[in-house]
Amino acid sequence: MMSMNYAFGFSLFLLVLVALNIYFFYTLNTVGARSPKFNVPSMKLDLTSSVFKDIYDYLNYLPSNYKIKNPKFLPIQNNLLASFNSSHNINNQDVWSETENWSSEESLFPHTNGAPGRILQAIQTSQIALVDNAPKGTQLKLLLLLEGKQKIYFKPKRYDLDHVIIGNIYGGFDRHNSEVFAYYLAMVLNFRWIPPSVIRRIHIHKDIMPVATAGLKRTMVKNESGSLCIYGKCFYCKVNETVCPDSKGEIEGAAILYLDRQFKIHKSPWKRSYSTKKMEWETDNDFCKKVKGALSTKRLLNLIDVAIFDFLIQNGDRHRYEVYKDQIVLLDNGKGLGNAMVDELDILAPLYQCCILSTSTWQKLEMLSGGSLTETIKKLGALRNDKLATEEHFKAVERRLLKVFATVQYCIGKHGRSKVFQNGLF
Ligand SMILES: Nc1ncnc2c1ncn2[C@@H]1O[C@H](COP(=O)(O)OP(=O)(O)OP(=O)(O)O)[C@@H](O)[C@H]1O
Numbered sequence: 001m002m003s004m005n006y007a008f009g010f011s012l013f014l015l016v017l018v019a020l021n022i023y024f025f026y027t028l029n030t031v032g033a034r035s036p037k038f039n040v041p042s043m044k045l046d047l048t049s050s051v052f053k054d055i056y057d058y059l060n061y062l063p064s065n066y067k068i069k070n071p072k073f074l075p076i077q078n079n080l081l082a083s084f085n086s087s088h089n090i091n092n093q094d095v096w097s098e099t100e101n102w103s104s105e106e107s108l109f110p111h112t113n114g115a116p117g118r119i120l121q122a123i124q125t126s127q128i129a130l131v132d133n134a135p136k137g138t139q140l141k142l143l144l145l146l147e148g149k150q151k152i153y154f155k156p157k158r159y160d161l162d163h164v165i166i167g168n169i170y171g172g173f174d175r176h177n178s179e180v181f182a183y184y185l186a187m188v189l190n191f192r193w194i195p196p197s198v199i200r201r202i203h204i205h206k207d208i209m210p211v212a213t214a215g216l217k218r219t220m221v222k223n224e225s226g227s228l229c230i231y232g233k234c235f236y237c238k239v240n241e242t243v244c245p246d247s248k249g250e251i252e253g254a255a256i257l258y259l260d261r262q263f264k265i266h267k268s269p270w271k272r273s274y275s276t277k278k279m280e281w282e283t284d285n286d287f288c289k290k291v292k293g294a295l296s297t298k299r300l301l302n303l304i305d306v307a308i309f310d311f312l313i314q315n316g317d318r319h320r321y322e323v324y325k326d327q328i329v330l331l332d333n334g335k336g337l338g339n340a341m342v343d344e345l346d347i348l349a350p351l352y353q354c355c356i357l358s359t360s361t362w363q364k365l366e367m368l369s370g371g372s373l374t375e376t377i378k379k380l381g382a383l384r385n386d387k388l389a390t391e392e393h394f395k396a397v398e399r400r401l402l403k404v405f406a407t408v409q410y411c412i413g414k415h416g417r418s419k420v421f422q423n424g425l426f
């Protein structure tokens with residue numbers, strides 16, 4: 001009787017042990033894929049589900065070197081910080097002629113001898129000679145003409161940094177901080193085809209009204225507290241969706257250097273549908289083959305770099321892209337940093353569908369592991385006293401970087417390193 005009891009108790013114990021084991025392995029495998037934090041949208045599980053699952057498996061077993069800092073980055077970080085930490089007494093006019101006369105196959109703007117810092121300082125401090133509506137596009141933005149004739153796009157602040165955009169990945173107004181964050185991110189990634197962008201505060205009565213065009217004044221209204229607010233002129237601009245000055249009378253925004261260049265505009269092959277209709281890339285597993293047939297490898301690698309960049313900030317709105325000197329120019333980065341809890345993995349579709357990556361991008365990414373990426377962005381922002389995002393967003397960018405690493409591991413697993421990494425020499 002006694003031994004029967006023991007046997008029963010022991011088998012019960014074994015049963016519990018097995019159940020615990022199964023549960024343990026189940027959670028191990030699904031923690032990435034199923035956790036609501038990672039937001040794998042259920043409607044997309046048809047075609048991408050197995051790809052996403054594979055990528056999350058790689059994420060769960062990511063080698064530890066992707067989670068620690070790479071000491072090789074330190075001197076690069078110091079150089080970058082130095083180039084942004086420039087001088088107090090600059091002549092803005094010299095800066096504008098330096099930028100305007102810049103001609104290079106490597107970058108849109110000078111990047112050596114403290115030029116990036118000087119440019120940002122000039123954007124922030126130059127006197128404003130004229131303010132007008134910038135009616136291009138769907139979002140409210142202003143065109144500032146600085147003394148010295150330099151043009152600036154000014155995308156005003158619409159949300160506090162901790163505001164969470166719920167809904168579509170391309171939903172909400174542009175985020176001004178996303179523009180500036182994107183610029184620094186590009187600098188850290190060594191993507192040099194992006195206009196310099198910095199936070200600037202402009203005073204409604206001191207900086208705007210004395211130099212506002214009649215057209216701009218016509219798109220202003222007084223709010224209940226008597227402040228002058230702007231509703232602007234753009235596709236989505238509405239009289240009741242104004243931008244108002246803060247208690248100091250200032251409007252904060254992203255001041256983005258305007259490039260008076262001839263861009264070629266292209267539709268992105270991975271453009272999102274703005275309706276419930278599915279796009280080809282969402283339903284065709286061999287979609288990349290088609291793109292490869294239509295675009296050069298150089299352009300494709302460029303689009304994949306842009307996809308990684310957009311995934312890190314969660315900009316899901318790159319419906320078209322501008323090209324200058326055969327390089328994609330990263331214009332319009334305002335739709336990032338909407339929700340720090342969401343990682344929309346399909347922004348990486350160009351990467352996981354084509355499974356190629358330029359070697360230089362990969363070397364750069366590998367150097368930025370373990371927190372270096374966002375640490376550098378924070379430090380660059382701090383040089384101008386700007387906090388560009390909440391801690392949640394900085395954490396989210398690091399988490400997404402791990403997912404980029406996992407996606408590349410997935411590609412290597414599927415095709416081998418020699419197929420994935422391309423040196424960009426064609
Ligand atoms: N820094 C810049 N220099 C020159 N042209 C620019 C710059 N930024 C944007 N543009 C041009 O202005 C257009 C509109 O700008 P942007 O895309 O930022 O506005 P938007 O309101 O977000 O537009 P959309 O709703 O179409 O995304 C761009 O397509 C581009 O051609």
Ligand SMILES: [Mn+2]
Nearest residue numbers: 139317332334
């Ligand atoms: Mn836009």
